Amino acid sequence: MADAPDFRRLFDAVLSPLLVLTPDFTIVEVNRAYLTATRTERAIVGRPVFDVFPDNPDDPSADGVANLRHSLEAVIATGRTDTMALQRYDIPTEDGGFAERYWSPVNSPVLDAEGELSYIIHRVEDVTEFVHVRHVGREQQRVAAEAQMRAEGMEIDLFVRAREIREVNEQLQRANAELDAAGRRSREEQEAKDRFIATLSHELRNPLAAATAATELLALDLPGGHPALSVLERQLGTLVRMSNDLLDGTRAVTGRLELVRERIDIRSVVEGACADIRHLFGHEGRTLDVGVPGEPVIVDGDRLRLAQVLTNLLSNALKYTSPGGHTEVALGIEGDLARLTVRDDGIGFRPGQAEDLFGVFMRAAPAGPDTPEGLGLGLAVARTVAELHGGRVRAHSEGPGRGAEFTVTLPVADSGAPEPARAVVVRPARRQLSVLIVEDNADLALTYRTLLQRQGHHVTAVHTGTDALTATEDCLFDVVLCDLGLPDIDGYRVARTIRTRPHGERLRLIAVSGFSQGSDRTRSKAAGFDAHLAKPLPLNDLIDLLERLDEP
Numbered sequence: 001m002a003d004a005p006d007f008r009r010l011f012d013a014v015l016s017p018l019l020v021l022t023p024d025f026t027i028v029e030v031n032r033a034y035l036t037a038t039r040t041e042r043a044i045v046g047r048p049v050f051d052v053f054p055d056n057p058d059d060p061s062a063d064g065v066a067n068l069r070h071s072l073e074a075v076i077a078t079g080r081t082d083t084m085a086l087q088r089y090d091i092p093t094e095d096g097g098f099a100e101r102y103w104s105p106v107n108s109p110v111l112d113a114e115g116e117l118s119y120i121i122h123r124v125e126d127v128t129e130f131v132h133v134r135h136v137g138r139e140q141q142r143v144a145a146e147a148q149m150r151a152e153g154m155e156i157d158l159f160v161r162a163r164e165i166r167e168v169n170e171q172l173q174r175a176n177a178e179l180d181a182a183g184r185r186s187r188e189e190q191e192a193k194d195r196f197i198a199t200l201s202h203e204l205r206n207p208l209a210a211a212t213a214a215t216e217l218l219a220l221d222l223p224g225g226h227p228a229l230s231v232l233e234r235q236l237g238t239l240v241r242m243s244n245d246l247l248d249g250t251r252a253v254t255g256r257l258e259l260v261r262e263r264i265d266i267r268s269v270v271e272g273a274c275a276d277i278r279h280l281f282g283h284e285g286r287t288l289d290v291g292v293p294g295e296p297v298i299v300d301g302d303r304l305r306l307a308q309v310l311t312n313l314l315s316n317a318l319k320y321t322s323p324g325g326h327t328e329v330a331l332g333i334e335g336d337l338a339r340l341t342v343r344d345d346g347i348g349f350r351p352g353q354a355e356d357l358f359g360v361f362m363r364a365a366p367a368g369p370d371t372p373e374g375l376g377l378g379l380a381v382a383r384t385v386a387e388l389h390g391g392r393v394r395a396h397s398e399g400p401g402r403g404a405e406f407t408v409t410l411p412v413a414d415s416g417a418p419e420p421a422r423a424v425v426v427r428p429a430r431r432q433l434s435v436l437i438v439e440d441n442a443d444l445a446l447t448y449r450t451l452l453q454r455q456g457h458h459v460t461a462v463h464t465g466t467d468a469l470t471a472t473e474d475c476l477f478d479v480v481l482c483d484l485g486l487p488d489i490d491g492y493r494v495a496r497t498i499r500t501r502p503h504g505e506r507l508r509l510i511a512v513s514g515f516s517q518g519s520d521r522t523r524s525k526a527a528g529f530d531a532h533l534a535k536p537l538p539l540n541d542l543i544d545l546l547e548r549l550d551e552p
Contacts, residue, residue, distance in 0.1 A: 019122040023076055025049050025069075028119065037126045038091050039099070056090040056098040064089030071107050075120055081108045083161050086127065102131040104157060125154065207441070212536035214447050259302040259388055263413055266299050266306065266338055267292045270331050273310040277318070284323035288314075292331045297338050300413040305385045309393075312378035313342040313406050320404070321346035333412060340408040348397040348404050357395050358383045386410065430547065437461040438468040438482040438494065439512070448481070451539050465489035469497055476503050479546065484513035484524065492527040499528040508549045512537055
């Protein structure tokens with residue numbers, strides 16, 4: 001019986017350059033072909049491979065180390081052979097420089113009886129001459145012939161590599177199909193959410209529009225004013241803005257709220273917000289003190305959003321102070337900053353917890369049966385709004401049980417008077433118009449009708465699209481104010497039908513709807529509307545539009 005072969009001698013006699021590595025990339029064995037190809041000696045055994053073969057420091061594009069490490073890590077992670085693409089990996093020379101070399105590497109795992117990775121066999125072929133021939137052409141017949149011989153020897157490797165690439169492509173195709181299916185599901189869910197938000201916002205805008213118009217009507221009937229009217233105007237304005245944010249789903253979810261800036265005296269914001277919430281502090285003996293300076297504090301900001309900041313801070317103080325607790329609000333100017341402070345004697349918090357309080361869904365008190373209600377969004381919203389104004393919000397407490405202080409700083413605007421709120425003024429119309437209101441919300445239709453009649457117009461109101469088409473057949477109106485979401489046929493069809501009639505081109509058609517995104521406005525224009533107004537519609541805006549439409 002023949003003696004068993006000496007596998008070490010066989011390994012050393014293999015013509016392909018071979019290197020054996022441990023899983024930590026240490027060289028444990030090498031054959032003669034590898035030493036010859038890399039111009040090294042057996043002294044490299046026992047050393048980390050990347051210490052022996054570093055990247056050329058003079059070549060900023062050298063990526064041999066990174067590519068080889070990535071391939072070896074792939075073998076460790078998957079336990080499978082990794083065939084690398086053609087690599088440039090220069091080797092050190094005796095004079096301290098580097099020699100340009102190109103390689104075709106394959107890294108294969110060696111698994112023990114338990115299936116665990118023991119070694120990695122790194123096999124390479126020096127294809128430098130082949131690459132040079134490809135780059136510079138057939139400069140010498142001898143070089144081309146040798147390269148051809150090399151190419152024939154690499155055909156098997158190329159065949160194996162092509163098969164592996166084909167398998168990878170099949171896996172990618174399956175993954176892409178799964179991603180496409182997931183993407184379709186995600187788009188369908190997003191579209192369903194957008195439709196829900198748009199419908200909800202539209203339904204909210206109808207009662208808001210009626211309440212806003214009724215408030216304007218009350219303002220006309222009470223020229224001397226009434227304290228309740230200012231509260232209604234502020235709160236309705238806030239609800240309108242929130243409804244607008246809700247309609248824009250992306251802005252509502254991501255918190256990218258838009259500001260409607262004007263020059264305002266922030267004292268009025270503080271006094272209004274405190275007046276709206278003061279009655280809540282009266283429960284259980286709580287008190288609220290407010291201090292504002294005698295001189296105006298002018299900022300360039302969004303009145304509703306800044307009121308929202310203070311309301312959130314006051315609500316926070318209200319929740320975390322005990323019965324009989326005390327809260328102070330102070331406004332002042334320090335240099336070029338307006339400084340608003342809300343201080344309470346409530347539960348306080350650890351000093352190191354201050355920044356965490358401004359996180360989304362973060363709360364000062366741990367969850368429990370006695371924890372106040374809330375989502376933990378108030379402080380996050382307050383910080384966002386302050387930063388949109390170029391300001392900051394900070395929290396401070398001496399510790400649990402020692403109260404809390406929240407400070408908002410905002411840039412003071414350049415000198416100048418605040419912009420006064422525009423009062424509702426019903427001035428006589430330059431020309432009496434015959435107006436048709438098409439609105440399914442009876443309260444809103446009645447209020448708009450009353451307001452326009454007070455301006456001197458002749459107004460008719462109907463509540464369905466069918467009635468609108470009937471009314472415009474026999475009576476030639478000057479203007480039609482038409483809702484888009486009607487119970488029978490939509491406002492787009494109403495407009496298209498009116499435009500086809502002999503007198504249709506002379507009519508002024510105005511869409512009034514809670515659906516007022518860019519796509520809605522594009523559709524209304526295509527249907528024949530002259531203008532598109534969003535609900536709730538301020539009376540002043542409607543009067544201005546009617547006067548513009550009446551211009552020759």
